[in-house]
Amino acid sequence: MDYFVELFFSGLTRGSIYALIALGYTMVYGIIGLINFAHGEIYMIGAFTALIVSTVLSIFGFPLPAIIILTALAAAIWASAYGYTVEKLAYRPLRNASRLSPLISAIGMSIFLQNYVLLAQTPDFLPFPALIPDFDFMEPYAGFIGSSDLVILVTTTVIMILLTLLIKFTRTGKAMRATAQDRKMAMLVGINVDHVISITFILGSALAAIGGMLIASHIGQINFYIGFIAGIKAFTAAVLGGIGSIPGAVLGSFILGLTESFATGYVSSDYEDVFAFSLLVLILIFRPSGLLGKATIEKV
Amino acid sequence: MLSFKDFGRACVVALWFMVLTFPLMVIKVNPIDRVITWRWHNMVWVGVGSFLCYLASRAWQIHRDARLRRIRLGQEEEKEPLSRRILQNPSIYRPLLAAGALFFLAFPGLFSTYQTNIMITALMYVVLGLGLNIVVGVAGLLDLGYVAFYAVGAYAYALLNLHFGLGFWTVLPIGGLLAATFGILLGFPVLRLRGDYLAIVTLGFGEIIRLILENWNEFSHGPSGISNIPRPGFFGIQMSLDQSITYLYYLMIGMVLFTIFVVNRLQNSRIGRAWFALREDEIACQAMGIDKTRTKLTAFALGATWAGMVGVIFAAKTTFVNPASFTFLESAIILCIVVLGGMGSIVGVIIAALVLILLPEYLRAFSEYRMLVFGAVLVIMMVFRPQGIVANIRKTYRVEEG
Amino acid sequence: MNPILEVKGLTMDFGGIRALDHLDLHVNQGEIVALIGPNGAGKTTFFNCLTGLYKPTAGDLLLTPPGGRTRRLGGLKPNHVTRQGLARTFQNIRLFPNMTVLENVMIGRHCRTRAKVLGAIFRDRRTRQEEREIVALSISILEELGLADMINEFAKNLPYGAQRRLEIARALATEPLILLLDEPAAGMNPQETRELDELICRIRDKGLSILLIEHDMKLVMSLSDHIFVMDYGRKIADGTPEEIRTNPAVIKAYLGEDVDDA
Structure with a gap:
């Protein structure tokens, strides 16, 4: 039973990280209909920035709470800047191009960023310092849930709530929803669509960076390649929930996280990644609109 | 031609990329030995590189727009692309093909x-x-x-x-x-x-x-x-x-x-x-x-x-x-x-x-x-x-x- | 004799919205039939159901070639519908923009020819013969439609009116029994519309039946043998042009409720 609970919580932790990344995929897809292949790389860059900033701050002798807050801020800001730049360089010029062009551009961007980090930093794994201390009050539950699991769960929940509020109630959120429904019409009623698209990339990237920082500190090491696998898994989660749907992305992420955790816990960990890929292929074949997505009819 | 404004913009772009790439390009940390390496020279490369890239893409854009305008006004014929002119002219592509064939056939000997x-x-x-x-x-x-x-x-x-x-x-x-x-x-x-x-x-x-x-x-x-x-x-x-x-x-x-x-x-x-x-x-x-x-x-x-x-x-x-x-x-x-x-x-x-x-x-x-x-x-x-x-x-x- | 195309009780729902509501319609062999109605009446949806792009919720689509057996079209894939003898044009022109004019028409021959991969690689006699026939027939269609002098142009470089004609040429290349034209005169000037009028008559005189969606009433009235009027997914009237012109329900649908008081 304890093992089950432990797997359950580790599944939730995984799921909440996937959710932070999947939201970026789903928001971008909802607004410009593009699978942003480079999104996993943004997450990886977020993790790297976090590692660099936290190490520098700790060498300079900052106290732990300050390190955590400043690191999170720096990771989010820089990842957002990367997301914004990527959109501007690689996707915006192609907004009216044939459907293949932005996809190829996105793949190119993903390869570029991966190798950029490889060359600028290192091809090896780097150890990531544990930012979150073990809380005393978590002692009795340590058998199945760690302090960093708790922090990840709480942080993600808070972020999700904030994001929902932002999209439901603010002007920006309304503009985003309008653009997602009909970009031309949104433009006609005076919404600055370019601006909305930039904000979507910035938001998505910031979320991914926070996810990158949390998971890196949880697992304890990173390299330039972590974005590729995490990206595909988060994308799987987004598709599972119905791409373009924000609650769908969260639901899909938790389902994927839990099933992965149980599958590796009870079956075998050799095929951990095969499992996610197979799931992705199966969903796309049998229910491409996902759990909460709507089937679209192409206008003729 | 590139205007003064383009150079100004190029400076802004260069500055943006220098800040953007700052943590990854300049700082390198070793979390175990707690050592920081500062690589300021990288920042210079990024700045110069993005400055030149921006100017090049801008020049290309200006050149293309000007040509499209001339074509629209009828001042210039729409040119067949070079590759097409070569491929459609037997007196150019035949010798090229022959030379290529010879080169590839002789390759292991050469x-x-x-x-x-x-x-x-x-x-x-x-x-x-x-x-x-x-x-x-x-x-x-x-x-x-x-x-x-x-x-x-x-x-x-x-x-x-x-x-x-x-x-x-x-x-x-x-x-x-x-x-x-x-x-x-x-x-x-x-x-x-x-x-x-x-x-x-x-x-x-x-x-x-x-x-x-x-x-x-x-x-x-x-x-x-x-x-x-x-x-x-x-x-x-x-x-x-x-x-x-x-x-x-x-x-x-x-x-x-x-x-x-x-x-x-x-x-x-x-x-x-x-x-x-x-x-x-x-x-x-x-x-x-x-x-x-x-x-x-x-x-x-x-x-x-x-x-x-x-x-x-x-x-x-x-x-x-x-x-x-x-x-x-x-x-x-x-x-x-x-x-x-x-x-x-x-x-x-x-x-x-x-x-x-x-x-x-x-x-x-x-x-x-x-x-x-x-x-x-x-x-x-x-x-x-x-x-x-x-x-x-x-x-x-x-x-x-x- | 059976009508060549008969539509019975065709219904199409999108989620909760009923786009087509028990629509009945028929086209007799050699007739030009027009389908008119205000914007959003469901005319293009009807074409999409007919050609297999949408799967209708209910209803029957029956095709009876002259001297042949009746076939159901409902549930067939679009390419099979085309093989059965329905060819269409699109309201917003859908040519293959980066292919030449001739190639666009040659694509229309696809469903009437057979060459396979091995034939393409070895170019045996039959394949070469077939390829020659495709080219010859496509060129003759283009000549008929006055496009013969631009066969090597990219389709995207054609003027608007010529693009519309090219779409018709491409549809004709599939050897249809019925030609479905979705607003062929949209965006044309009066001169081009007159030419289109003659072209449609010429096509009819070759023995094809034509079903046409059109907003240009002058064209519809002069061409059609029979007119169906739709509104809100339902048929509200049908008859000869003369009958339609004086039908109060049609006038109401087009001009609004208060027409009697005016």
Whole structure:
């Protein structure tokens, strides 16, 4: 039973990280209909920035709470800047191009960023310092849930709530929803669509960076390649929930996280990644609109 | 001309990139020894580089806009692209072709075995590029798992030889057929999907194949792979290493010619037209009576066939296969060849394959930047020249009198 | 004799919205039939159901070739519908923009020809013969439609009116029994519309039946043998042009409720 609970919580932790990344995929897809292949790389860059900033701050002798807050801020800001730049360089010029062009551009961007980090930093794994201390009050539950699991769960929940509020109630959120429904019409009623698209990339990237920082500190090491696998898994989660749907992305992420955790816990960990890929292929074949997505009819 | 304002903007862009790349380019930390290395010189490079890149792209933009304006005003004829003028003028392309043919035929005599080996690799990518070109360039299906079919061919030779002692020439067609079968098996369910989903499913499929090869030890010998695969034989004659490399080189030349011949004929056929039409507009295609699924499936399977056959040759060339040779990056390189060469353009793909494979081999200093450049090429081509270096040429017809 | 095309009780729902509501319609052999109605009446949806792009919720679509057996079209894939003898044009032109004019028409021959992969590679006699026939027939169609002098142009470089004609040429190349034209005169000037009028008559005189969606009332009235009027997915009237002109329900649908008081 304890093992089950432990797997359950580790599944939730995984799921909440996937959710932070999947939201970026789903928001971008909802607004410009593009699978942003480079999104996993943004997450990886977020993790790297976090590692660099936290190490520098700790060498300079900052106290732990300050390190955590400043690191999170720096990771989010820089990842957002990367997301914004990527959109501007690689996707915006192609907004009216044939459907293949932005996809190829996105793949190119993903390869570029991966190798950029490889060359600028290192091809090896780097150890990531544990930012979150073990809380005393978590002692009795340590058998199945760690302090960093708790922090990840709480942080993600808070972020999700904030994001929902932002999209439901603010002007920006309304503009985003309008653009997602009909970009031309949104433009006609005076919404600055370019601006909305930039904000979507910035938001998505910031979320991914926070996810990158949390998971890196949880697992304890990173390299330039972590974005590729995490990206595909988060994308799987987004598709599972119905791409373009924000609650769908969260639901899909938790389902994927839990099933992965149980599958590796009870079956075998050799095929951990095969499992996610197979799931992705199966969903796309049998229910491409996902759990909460709507089937679209192409206008003729 | 570039204005003063453009220089101002270039400064802003340079500043933006210097700040953007600051943590990753300038700082390097060692979290264990708690050491920080500051690499300020990188910041200078980034600044100068982005400044110049911005000015270059701006100059290109101004030049293009000015030309378009002149064409619109009728002051300038729309120029045929250089590549097209060469390809449509027999008195230019015939001597070029003859010189090229001579060079490639004499290659193993002129250069060392090492060079020949590199050229074999480049020629393999020519065939892979032409194969993927059918799928991506002609039929417009973005296949990111092309390397899976390459792996199928390579492992087909390795395993069939290991267990049944089958020779290279027997396995070459089998590898092609096996890859085609895999193409159909995968294609049947996924080709109904929209283009972007197809891309990610094929990517997933490619990774699944690699992960299975890595983990299923009893079948594929896991990450250590299979070694001692025989090189191709020639009527049982014993050959030295040099001889067998020369032999493989000519075999590869034959393969390239065969591929060009087949791909060219396919493109100018009923099937080829249907592929092009499918890339242009799926719905109109169906309304014209074209079976969408079957046409896509043919493209997918035929593309996979080439990958399968080159896979067999790869196994024979290196005499060793392991899963590490079949990563997503391999698919990306082949995609890059197609995109750089020009979607659907045979000449373009050949040139692009030679350039992209040979250049990093000969510019050793530059080879660690290989993948970085490949990624950048994909983006830059899409933004500035989506039709590739050699745009695809449509066949022209004459109205016959009477 | 059976009508060549008969539609019975055709219904199409999108989610909760009923786009077509028990629509009945028929086209007799050799007739030009027009389908009119205000924007959003469901005319194009009807074409999409007919050609298999949408799967209708209910109803029957029956095709009876002259002297042949009746076939159901409902549930067929679009390419099979085309093979059965329905060819269409699109409201927003859907040519293959980066293919030449001739190639666009040659694509129309696809469903009437057979060459396979091996034939394409080996170019045996039959394949070469077939290819020659495709080219010859496509060129003759283009000549008939006055496009013969631009066969090697990219379709995207054609002027608007010529693009519309090219779409018709492409549809004709599939050897249809019925030609479905979705607003062929949209965006044309009066001169081009007159030419289109003559062209449609010429096509009819060759024995094809034509079903046309059109907003240009002058064209509809002068061409049609029979007119169906739709509004809100339902048929509200049908008859000869003369009958339609004076039908109060039609006038109401087009001009609004208060027409009697005016």
